[in-house]
Amino acid sequence: MAAEPKDSGVSFAPFFDRCKLPASVKHDCDTFVMTRYSETARPAPFQGYCSYTVFVGEEIVVQFRPLAHKLDISITNTACKIFGPLAPETEFLGELGSTGLYVFSMRRIPGVSLADLRAETKTLQAKSRREQIVRDFAYLQATSWRNGINHSDVREKRMVGSSLRWRMELMTKNIPSRFRGIARSVLADLPEIEALPWTLSHGDFLPSNIMVCPESGKLLGLLDWAEAEYLPFGVGMYGLQELLGEDKDGHFVYYPEAKHLRNLFWAELLSKVPELSQNSKRVALIRKAQILGIFLWHGIAFDDGKLDRTVEEGKDDEEIERLDAFLLSRSGIRPLKLRHIHPIVDSPIAFIRDLLSGKACC
Missing domain, CATH: 3.90.1200 (Aminoglycoside 3'-phosphotransferase; Chain: A, domain 2)
Structure with a gap:
């Protein structure tokens, strides 16, 4: 399907603007990650069009996604079953307050x-x-x-x-x-x-x-x-x-x-x-x-x-x-x-x- 260009660099504003969310929500996302994990967390250097992504340590990725781009856990589980390590194991962590963002954690794929x-x-x-x-x-x-x-x-x-x-x-x-x-x-x-x-x-x-x-x-x-x-x-x-x-x-x-x-x-x-x-x-x-x-x-x-x-x-x-x-x-x-x-x-x-x-x- 035709897709708009991915965000690049370390610009996070476009994602939150598209979701019609105030800039303060990024802080809420970062706080959610820091509260849940003890490892060092940092925003991914390249952000996708449909999510805000944070790296936790070297092996975990946390993503915040709006309803329109929410992951289907049944599909991600099926992908892991069929394709093994080519698909990241994914867990649904809940919603981020009243922001309308859904939170997922997944294994970070190397390379x-x-x-x-x-x-x-x-x-x-x-x-x-x-x-x-x-x-x-x-x-x-x-x-x-x-x-x-x-x-x-x-x-x-x-x-x-x-x-x-x-x-x-x-x-x-x-x-x-x-x-x-x-x-x-x-x-x-x-x-x-x-x-x-x-x-x-x-x-x-x-x-x-x-x-x-x-x-x-x-x-x-x-x-x-x-x-x-x-x-x-x-x-x-x-x-x-x-x-x-x-x-x-x-x-x-x-x-x-x-x-x-x-x-x-x-x-x-x-x-x-x-x-x-x-x-x-x-x-x-x-x-x-x-x-x-x-x-x-x-x-x-x-x-x-x-x-x-x-x-x-x-x-x-x-x-x-x-x-x-x-x-x-x-x-x-x-x-x-x-x-x-x-x-x-x-x-x-x-x-x-x-x-x-x-x-x-x-």
């Missing part, structure tokens, strides 16, 4: 954020680290597949899962016209996509939420599970695009080895889920579910969590640029040829064109 790692000037190991994170993303998806459940067994669909058709219908009408043909193609196959196993998707797979080992690039964990929910398998693969390139001077640019990284992901995934390698039709459907994920996360405007309108030219240009890059651009991808596609080696644009022309593998 550095992928955003911080990319900001480094050293590039000697950049390619190997990119390969490592892509392999680990494939492992993450394979793990979710092994823990998938039937569509009918999803007890409670959340904001996105309960409105897939409505959102895609909205985009076929209102999204910039160059994307509508692809949106209609996804909408036509939505019943089959929804019949795939439903798996827990993180929901906010951004470089600032991805913790990695700075030396190897190994995935160590994911922060901020507030938007996690069960969705058809493949939808969460929208996050792969964020690993194939990065923002340069305000524009998304694919890495020179983007095609190699994409192929590496599919090779790793199919090696970990061998039953998929024998079913090219299902792989094609999963890749279309990935396109659905790209639409859901970049075609719907965030609007402080409302998620009820499509992105618009001149208003949501950052997200529209990502749709151009992810759905229409050849950047970092080999030249296109309309042909019978192979599920591992072809680019998303070739796949999309074949879907629209009826030439996708079956």
